[in-house]
Amino acid sequence: MAAPEPLSPVIAVLNMKGGVGKTTISAHLMHHMFERLQKSTLLIDLDPQFNLSQTVLTRSRYEKTKEAGKTISAVMEPSQSPSIFQITTNFDPPPKDAEISTKLKYFTHSPDINLAILPGDFGLTKYSLIEDQASLQPIRRRFLQFIAETRTQRDLICIDCNPSSSFLTVCALLACTHVLIPVRPDRYSILGLQLLDQFISELPLLISKPKMIIVLNGSRRSDSEMSTESTLRGDGRFGPLVLANHMPFSNLMAANDGYVGFATDKKVSHVSAIKTRLTKVTDELKGHLGW
Amino acid sequence: MVKHKPVDRLLLLLAGSGMTETELREVLSHIKDTPIRSIVERVLRLDPNAVEMASVVEDEVFPYRPVKTSAEPDSTDVLNAIERLLVEEAGLTKSAAAFALHKWLQVRHPKRVVPAYQSKDGFAKWIRQLAGTFSLSELLHAASSIRNRRAHGQGDDWLDNN
Numbered sequence: 001m002a003a004p005e006p007l008s009p010v011i012a013v014l015n016m017k018g019g020v021g022k023t024t025i026s027a028h029l030m031h032h033m034f035e036r037l038q039k040s041t042l043l044i045d046l047d048p049q050f051n052l053s054q055t056v057l058t059r060s061r062y063e064k065t066k067e068a069g070k071t072i073s074a075v076m077e078p079s080q081s082p083s084i085f086q087i088t089t090n091f092d093p094p095p096k097d098a099e100i101s102t103k104l105k106y107f108t109h110s111p112d113i114n115l116a117i118l119p120g121d122f123g124l125t126k127y128s129l130i131e132d133q134a135s136l137q138p139i140r141r142r143f144l145q146f147i148a149e150t151r152t153q154r155d156l157i158c159i160d161c162n163p164s165s166s167f168l169t170v171c172a173l174l175a176c177t178h179v180l181i182p183v184r185p186d187r188y189s190i191l192g193l194q195l196l197d198q199f200i201s202e203l204p205l206l207i208s209k210p211k212m213i214i215v216l217n218g219s220r221r222s223d224s225e226m227s228t229e230s231t232l233r234g235d236g237r238f239g240p241l242v243l244a245n246h247m248p249f250s251n252l253m254a255a256n257d258g259y260v261g262f263a264t265d266k267k268v269s270h271v272s273a274i275k276t277r278l279t280k281v282t283d284e285l286k287g288h289l290g291w
Numbered sequence: 292m293v294k295h296k297p298v299d300r301l302l303l304l305l306a307g308s309g310m311t312e313t314e315l316r317e318v319l320s321h322i323k324d325t326p327i328r329s330i331v332e333r334v335l336r337l338d339p340n341a342v343e344m345a346s347v348v349e350d351e352v353f354p355y356r357p358v359k360t361s362a363e364p365d366s367t368d369v370l371n372a373i374e375r376l377l378v379e380e381a382g383l384t385k386s387a388a389a390f391a392l393h394k395w396l397q398v399r400h401p402k403r404v405v406p407a408y409q410s411k412d413g414f415a416k417w418i419r420q421l422a423g424t425f426s427l428s429e430l431l432h433a434a435s436s437i438r439n440r441r442a443h444g445q446g447d448d449w450l451d452n453n
Contacts, residue, residue: 035344035357061349108343108354230376230442233435244369244427265346284427 007151009289012176012210014161014169016199017192021182021217023051024253026160029285031262032278034105034115037286039155042101043117046072046172047162048128050120056104058260062119070100071121075146076139087130091138094146097153113155120160127167140171147175156289163192165199173200176210178288182217182247183232185225190232197237213288214242215281218249243284248277369427370418376434378414381441385414388437395433396425 013022026043034041045052053062053071065071069079074095077088097116106114127136150157159172173179181196183189193214200209216229233239252274253263264275305315322330346353377388389408396405406420421430 038342058349103347105344105346108345230380230435230439233431234437234439236436239432239435240429242428242431244366244431261348287426 006290008155008157009178010147010151010157010159010176011178011180011289012159012161012172013180013182014163014172014196015181015183015189015192016163016165016195017189018163020163020184020189020192021247022163023047023055023160024217025180025182025215025247026052026158027055028253028263029247029278029281030156030158031105031115032264032275033156033282033285035264036279036282037291038107038110038113039291040113040153041115041156041158042097042150042154043115044072044157044159045117045120046124046159046168047120048122048124048168049162050122052160053117053119054260056117056261057102057119061102065102065119066121070102071119071123073121073123074100075118076124076127076143087126087135087139091142094142094149097146097150124168128164133167136167140167140174143171144175169199170203170205173203173206173210178211178213180285181212181214183214183242184217185229185232187228190228193232193238211288212241213285214238215247215285216242217247243281245280245284246277247281248274250274366422366427369431370415370422373418373430373434374414376431376438381438383437383441386410389414389417391437392421392433395437396421399433400425400429 013026015022026045030041030043033039043052043056050062057065078092079088097118101116101118103114103116106112127139130136147157157175159176161169161172179196179200181193183193197212200206200212214232216232218225233242250263250270252266252268252271259266264271264278305318310318342357344355344357346355374388377383377392378385381388383391386408389410393405393408396403403424406417406424408414408417418430425433
């Protein structure tokens with residue numbers, strides 16, 4: 001009898017420090033990976049600030065999607081509660097990926113190979129306001145069931161997390177096979193990495209620890225950045241986990257010009273240089289995912 | 292294997308295209324009325340291996356072709372970084388750098404065979420050989436670790452963990 005197909009990888013993009021490039025990686029690296037490797041990919045915006053959704057969806061499209069109840073909130077709970085401080089008590093099975101995700105791109109020769117997003121929702125904030133952790137357990141189970149079912153349909157799931165040790169972070173860690181940790185070459189984001197490592201190591205619920213992969217976001221420019229990078233790469237615990245190739249640092253990928261969409265779709269001259277760097281990171285990451 | 296002349300190959304392609312006689316006549320008539328240069332440009336722009344994609348924006352679909360990137364990963368800049376760390380930043384000669392790196396890898400990875408350094412073949416070639424046994428991340432880790440130990444006093448008591 002043939003061995004069953006291994007389940008698809010689930011990447012949680014996470015660092016305890018903000019501003020290190022989590023959303024950049026979730027949007028632009030995953031988009032490039034989708035185009036290059038032709039893997040059916042679902043992006044999940046699990047951050048209540050929903051910056052990933054704002055990066056790839058226009059405001060009107062996001063609002064239509066939210067009105068239709070097609071955000072991450074629909075996965076966590078069957079319907080929106082009357083107040084952001086209450087949660088639902090009646091739990092049905094989670095919806096299917098195909099029912100609620102928003103398709104962004106697909107290959108015309110094979111439309112099933114598509115890149116889609118499950119947009120984020122400010123309503124997720126309530127989970128950090130509820131003190132009764134036991135009441136959150138059905139929500140976590142529902143989220144994990146959704147991920148388990150989606151892993152049989154997709155080649156890759158990428159969860160963009162918020163930078164905190166919250167209920168949502170625990171959900172992402174329980175669901176993922178890999179934690180992709182963006183690090184800026186500065187001491188504070190490396191300290192954020194140490195905190196995350198400690199959090200993962202000591203989280204009692206997490207019996208099977210996800211594989212950690214660290215990616216440096218931005219090139220070494222100043223002496224201080226070079227020194228910090230060498231400290232990280234030489235570190236006995238983290239050094240071997242750092243991808244050899246950097247994420248490119250470019251204003252093209254920054255959310256500061258009102259552009260909605262993927263950076264490498266922009267019609268500008270230096271886009272090919274960014275693609276080349278993204279290709280290197282993609283090819284290295286591919287090996288870690290067992291592809 | 293029979294080799295066809297270019298015109299024969301084109302005729303074979305037309306034969307395999309599934310066109311009716313009427314369609315074939317229309318195509319040939321169109322070609323006859325179009326400048327050769329224009330046809331050549333259009334043919335050269337076509338890439339039979341290019342992938343067609345569609346982007347969905349505001350529920351409208353826009354077809355496009357992504358710009359191709361190299362099929363082969365290029366590790367030259369990482370291998371150059373390893374040499375820079377050991378030779379320029381750690382201040383080692385190439386022989387000393389090779390000795391230190393070889394020893395470091397042997398101690399940390401006793402089950403793997405570390406290729407021997409042959410100075411006549413050059414340092415860069417040896418690093419490439421190492422990349423066949425060790426991942427680029429592992430090699431950068433090793434080179435950075437050696438570099439950091441050479442560069443005393445550059446540590447950070449919040450970050451150092453060796």
